[in-house]
Amino acid sequence: MIAPADAQPLIRLRGITKVYGEGALAFQALKGVDLDIDSGDFVAIMGPSGSGKSTAMNTLGCLDRPSTGEYLFQGVHVESLSRDERARLRRRYFGFVFQGFNLLARTSAQENVELPLLYRGEAARARHAAAARALDAVGLKGWEHHTPAELSGGQQQRVAIARAIVTEPAVLLADEPTGNLDTHRSLEIMELIWRLNQEHGITVIMVTHEADMAAYARRIVRFVDGVVDSDIPNPHPAGLHAAAAAATEPH
Template sequence: MSEPLIRLRGVTKVYGEGATALQALKGVDLDVQAGDFVAIMGPSGSGKSTAMNVLGCLDTPTAGGYMFQGVHVESLTRDQRARLRRRYFGFVFQGFNLLARTSAQENVELPLLYRGEPTAARHAAAARALASVGLTGWEHHTPAELSGGQQQRVAIARAIVTEPAVLLADEPTGNLDTQRSREIMELLWGLNVDHGITVLMVTHEADMAAYARRIVRFVDGVVANDTLNPHPAGLHEAPALAPSMTPPATEVH
């Protein structure tokens, strides 16, 4: 097996000091191969969200090692981590986090605006991303004019417009009904299979986790078990998506 895309070794995370210190992670070991689809589960306070924040370079471990394509992330400066995050990671949240008075296209363009991409390039990339999530024709609608499922599709398009290597989804179906939840999971499965994007997803829902190739369960700040799913639900349900977007090689300066 090739070197993992992501490797955590002995990762701990402590918040606070002294008697009030909270150890959220207590020595986490985890490998994720490129192209994997991992569901991260566990009760509230188990450490799964903290682990996702560390994996997405939104937080740093107190101790231990985090390697991303051979780069020691824990040794990077804040600016280097920010560049790594912007270039290689896309984020999807339970609450969509869309700008209310801004069109779908403008919401999707936002990460490219932060990168300083020219207007024409932003427009073209946003149109491709929206098409890949089935929203061609909805570019100029605001979130208030979209259903919950459509809003989450816009959020996913925003996450993939930069062509990330890794998509981190935190309860992506938490605000959706059953049918819309399945549509979003089929979309995530298709992005994983057709685009080669590695997906890491936090979920409390077993039927959503069933789409993943692996299910990692956190309990009390450690990985309690890591199980392969031999029959992911997406194998039978995912639609075909747009042509593959190839993630770039790692380069952090």
């Protein structure tokens, strides 16, 4: 659910800039970005190559630090945190899904999903239970012991999503999550992400260049030349149509 208008947003960017390099070689990827994202929102970030959308995503996910400006997460000034503090924030509150599935090839789905919990130092029994729940949530119950080579592209991305949500993050950051999938599998993955947003309340921020995928979001934010060019609500997300169609199918 979207937060009330007078509530503090989960994420607030104000005047965010990002400059790579120095002097004559300096390149300004972000040029003063203002953006609010409420808890439970689903935002698609779009824009042409070089528009700053990926840099914005890296900044939002605490993978990169802005050059200037304010980044508040739950009221905390992220831009003032040390590298270690940003890493702790990232591990606690963020899950990541990438275009490349980034799964360990010789490792089972269960073990791939457990990795973030292993890094946290969770006990084996807790890891196994959490990974089983996450795989069940993405429709892969019964596939726990299969390696990536034994899974389709869509199933591999489901494993990657399970790995992203196994820590129960507040925010799911998805960077071109359907970029390596055919149309049918892409729609399956988008419906899954939409359900995670709707049913689990996970805030979703997704970078995509595909309008059909962005149609699942509640807001479409377009970057051009390092700034937010438009921020348009989507009152009829595609996930609503898919859910309505599924509800009317005969059982």
